Amino acid sequence: DTGVSQDPRHKITKRGQNVTFRCDPISEHNRLYWYRQTLGQGPEFLTYFQNEAQLEKSRLLSDRFSAERPKGSFSTLEIQRTEQGDSAMYLCASSMRQGAWETQYFGPGTRLLVL
Amino acid sequence: DAKTTQPPSMDCAEGRAANLPCNHSTISGNEYVYWYRQIHSQGPQYIIHGLKNNETNEMASLIITEDRKSSTLILPHATLRDTAVYYCIVRPPHGSSNTGKLIFGQGTTLQVKP
Numbered sequence: 303d304t305g306v307s308q309d310p311r312h313k314i315t316k317r318g319q320n321v322t323f324r325c326d327p328i329s330e331h332n333r334l335y336w337y338r339q340t341l342g343q344g345p346e347f348l349t350y351f352q353n354e355a356q357l358e359k360s361r362l363l364s365d366r367f368s369a370e371r372p373k374g375s376f377s378t379l380e381i382q383r384t385e386q387g388d389s390a391m392y393l394c395a396s397s398m399r400q401g402a403w404e405t406q407y408f409g410p411g412t413r414l415l416v417l
Numbered sequence: 418d419a420k421t422t423q424p425p426s427m428d429c430a431e432g433r434a435a436n437l438p439c440n441h442s443t444i445s446g447n448e449y450v451y452w453y454r455q456i457h458s459q460g461p462q463y464i465i466h467g468l469k470n471n472e473t474n475e476m477a478s479l480i481i482t483e484d485r486k487s488s489t490l491i492l493p494h495a496t497l498r499d500t501a502v503y504y505c506i507v508r509p510p511h512g513s514s515n516t517g518k519l520i521f522g523q524g525t526t527l528q529v530k531p
Contacts, residue, residue, distance in 0.1 A: 305461075336519060344504060345461065358516045363517030393460050397517065402469055404517055408460030 304328060306409035308394050313383055314415045322380045323412045327396030334377050335406060336369055337393040338362065345393055351377060384416045420507045423444065423525045429499075431531050435492040438506030442486045448509050450481060452490050454501040461504065461521075462478070464490065495529045502526050 307326045315321050327334050332353050337345035349368070350358040353374035363369075366384075371377040381388055391413050395406040421441040429435040441450065451466040465472055465479045473480045478491040492499055497502070504524040508517065 311457070333517065337519075344524055345519070347518040347520065350516045350518055352516075356516065364435075395460075395519075399517075404465065405463050406517070406519060407463060411460050413458075 306394055306396050306407055307391075308409040308412050310412055311410060312413050312415075314417065316417050317386060318383055319379065320382045321384060321414065322376075322378055323392055323394075325377045325379070325394030325409060327394070328374070328407060330396075331396035331398045333397045333399065333404065333406075334371055335395040335397075336377070336379055337377075337395065339391040339411070340389075341344075341395060345391075350380075358387065381414075384414075386416050389414055389416045421505045421522050423503075423505050423522060425523060426526045426528070428530055429495045429530050431497060431529055432494055435495040435529070436526055437490040437492075437501065437503050437510070437525050437527065438487065439489070439504075440487045441505070443508045444507050445509065446483050446485075448507050450478065450479065450485075450488050451506040452477070452501075452506060453504045453506065453519075453521075455504070456501040456531070464503075466491075474479075495527075497529050497531065500527060500529045 307379050308322045334351040336348040339345040349369050351371040353370050366382045369379045391411045393411045395408045397404040397406040452464040453461040455461045464478045467479045502524040504521050
């Protein structure tokens, strides 16, 4: 399967713990996005990488959140000192520009539950 | 904020065409219309996109009005597996001031019934 993969698929943690999620994009895609989705809502943009450079961060990305894409391939999203409000589905998408447009392909997501 | 308006829910009989409307009255001339869908507990799935002309692929057809202020996604023969939330998204082309992020609204929950 050459699609976007995410690991783990599910994570249960206690409030105050740190968690890290991984995203492996489609191999030739240089653009990578993170989104967060809470129950009943559409996904919300968190951050964007072009190759290894983080070019945009949403105001949703508080100081407790950090994302990296060290070699322009896989990416990690870390949440420090988790809070119950962090419970959500974390989605990763990748794309490659094709002229003026692009198509983002999403992974299956990591569902986080903070107790 | 999302720049589109969609009905919150729709029903469709299995085997019939599902027509999902979307209003985007403030769309700019260079903005594309994208459709994604999300089946329960999965990541969003790309369906189709267009700028001005109608588009068709193996999944669906996209009809954009001449003034581009609205569009309709057509699933020609809906099946039970098409039950999902369908998102209509307007986005500008990638450029120096735009990173290409998608801004999702609430979408339309399509229920295909036997």
